[in-house]
Amino acid sequence: MEWETVIGLEIHAQLSTASKIFSGAATAYGAAPNTQACAVDIALPGVLPVMNKGAVERAVKFGLAIGARVNPESVFARKNYFYPDLPKGYQISQFELPIVEKGEIIIQVGDVEKVVGITRAHLEEDAGKSLHEDFHGKTGVDLNRASTPLLEIVSEPDMRGSDEAVAYAKTIHSLVQYLEICDGNMQEGSFRCDANVSVRPRGAEKFGTRCEIKNLNSFRFLERAIEYEVVRQIDILESGGSITQETRLYDSDKDETRAMRSKEEAFDYRYFPDPDLLPMKLSAEMIAEIKKTLPELPDAKRARYMQQFGLSRYDAGVLTATKAMAAYFEDVMKGMQSVGAANAKTAANWVMGDLAGVLKRDGLEITHSPVAADKLAGLVLRIADNTISNKIGKDVFEAMWAGEGDADAIIEKKGLKQITDSGAIEAIVDEVLAANPKSIEEFRAGKERALNALVGQVMKGSKGKANPQQVTDLLKKKLAE
């Protein structure tokens, strides 16, 4: 039987507020345990939660960016359960009336675009951390993370494979950074996914029984976990078994998922509206004000790149995939204002090709590139004005990467300036022709390839500094004599 995978994701994006969602304590990552937990976070008696307006604004931004309904009234609810890293014995979340409902986002898988529905996004607080190591059989509790603001983004079960799930997660990841509502740092847990996975016979209307895989904190783990889970479920079904609805954990060391708790063991969270926080009202004016602060979003940016720079849909898509890359590219273009958009494709190739390549090789983020955007613009300019060839450009780029200075200085110092003086080139051409009578013969016998060999010789003779087009033209002219 042919099976179809059905995936819905729940993404927890930590909102980038300086203080917590219900208290004034700092949210900075990596502080010594329990140094960023105030009376409210520790849940001492008598203290009360106070809504962080910054978290609300960020949630509204997200809602507006995905074309969702931003509810004029939403309600905070208590999700009750006991755990040592949950100080109040309940988590303040949103249940029946979330702040954001019914949005959508376009994802791209290969050349195919797909719309994924977003059921809801709601505000909630994070829990602390239980530390099971280094306490001699006891458990330590660090409440620094307690009450950190989260936006939980719940998708519709619209994805049909791990590739779509990853594309969706990456798109959301990019969007929240575009919006500057989340730093997107997955290592620090600022962006994590739970995946609801089920399979059904292709063509079936009813969804299969789903399993929820918790806490996937990298795109790779998301992909691996889904792939493992799909195979596991198909194996069970094909051998006549049935899927038990349960929560599973992905073990990245073993590359497998394993059961955490079944539906029967699921908690009764006893949700009810939090009487300490009145229903949250958002005025149309406030939402309109926030709308004004929205940055250019990836789709709009891509369209602009195509229009303004004449880039292909693909190139524009790659360049706008992350806010950081788009910002870098735009800085390069700014540095090349003197030559206008004509060389945008060259600049794009450099950013997507050579730069992206070495960044990946050296494990660097584009924001930490040793070659700043204005410096790369300096290099592209020299290629655009034929001072150097694209090939020499690569050497110059490596030198820039190694910190040897900007493009002009390196070209000057290493004498890499392209030879455009036709007299100088002619001398080399004559030398090469004299030394290669066989190639001349072959060319005249109709072997076009022989010309390439001669061009190569001349370029070699010029140490790569001759303009290849000029060399080709001159050779053709001489050979025709």
Next chain:
Amino acid sequence: MINDSLKQLSAALAAKKISSRELTQSFLDRIAQLNPTFNAFITVDAEKSLAQADAADRRIAQGTAGPLTGIPIAQKDIFCAKTWRTTCGSKMLANFIAPYDAQVIEHFNAAGAVNLGKTNMDEFAMGSSNETSFFGAVKNPWDARAVPGGSSGGSAAAVAARLCAAATGTDTGGSIRQPAALTGITGIKPTYGVVSRYGMIAFASSLDQGGPMAKSAEDCALLLNTMAGFDVRDSTSLDRPVEDYTRDLAQPLAGLKIGLPKEYFAAGLAPDVAQAVQAAIAEYQKLGAQTVEISLPNTQLSIPVYYVLAPAEASSNLSRYDGVRYGYRAPEYHDLSDMYKKTRAQGFGAEVKRRILIGTYVLSAGYYDAYYLKAQKLRRLIAQDFTAAFKQCDVIMGPTSPTTAFNLGEKSDDPVSMYLSDIYTIAVNLAGLPGMSIPVGFGANGRPVGLQIVGNYFAEAKMLNVAHQYQLATDWHARMPTLP
């Protein structure tokens, strides 16, 4: 001196007839003498109180004193006060010291008042007799065989026995008004949101409200001036202009329309209480007020609604007492679940556990709609009863409690009969309205009777005026028990 009004005490302090230290010491001496009998205080710390008194005396000397500077006030042990332990009447918090002041405490400190000690209360404010306190029952100063009411029974007894100049209480279903009635003092529960809940240990968040308990309406007005005020740390606190609650005290009552809910004078009301309340209403008529019969048809629903909603909120509010971070932890346990169970089994008393169980039940999947949601709907109906009633009258009057103080142990084994003693007060919390109780005489057994006055939202100044005019014409509020 012990029977003086706050105004008189303040004048005596200003005139240097007495120092705050002397005044504080005299109350401390009285506490030392009488508290072993009445058990009104959980914590007394003479050193701390006298240090505050000395600071107040300096302020008085500098001429920067306010109306409460140097006045010794007893604080219900539900208000967190830095350096003072705050137990909430529970073993769970028997050694808890908060690193912050409740807003109410901050306001009293800023006013230069002296914290005279922390008063006894039903555990986590759950009770109507003060018998659920981990620190033992409080006895009624009018008759030590009787309960003082609850949950602010310690504050009520302390005021009644003149162990303090005034006290604070909190009221979730009648916890200021019922003990005020049972001990013959005056107490007011303001409109929900007028007094900040910050630092006031939560029982049922949507109902809890702090307020003053004192010898007279005038004293209560002065205290409320200090207690009230917006607080950004409490999202349910109301951002309203500051009011002077004494401003209308002197207004004559001619033309006042008093609504008398027929449901409050029906079966279940003890004849001696009815008699005293009727006499008080007759006095009001003499003062120029008119009465009109009104109806609050959903009165009988208020107890079942309250005993769904309050336990629901409480079951969640009390989850933080888990033995992990502070408070009581069972000495022996074998795993996490066992630690939770033993800690909470040992740390909470029977009434608290009963309400946690009820609250957990009504919030459970499958029961939520039938209980919690239904109760929320009825809560709105109960509030609408009052809205309709206030179209016909300025204030509503009736008995605060159906009986005078009952005997210790009398209702301990019968929680429903205990719950019924709050029949007239609970609806006021459900509606979020202000309510107060003033003493209007004594029952057949010589125990005090209270009259409840309910006002519309933010009508505190009016209610205090209504109470004050009565107290100008009568002396029930000035009577005090004969004590050793």
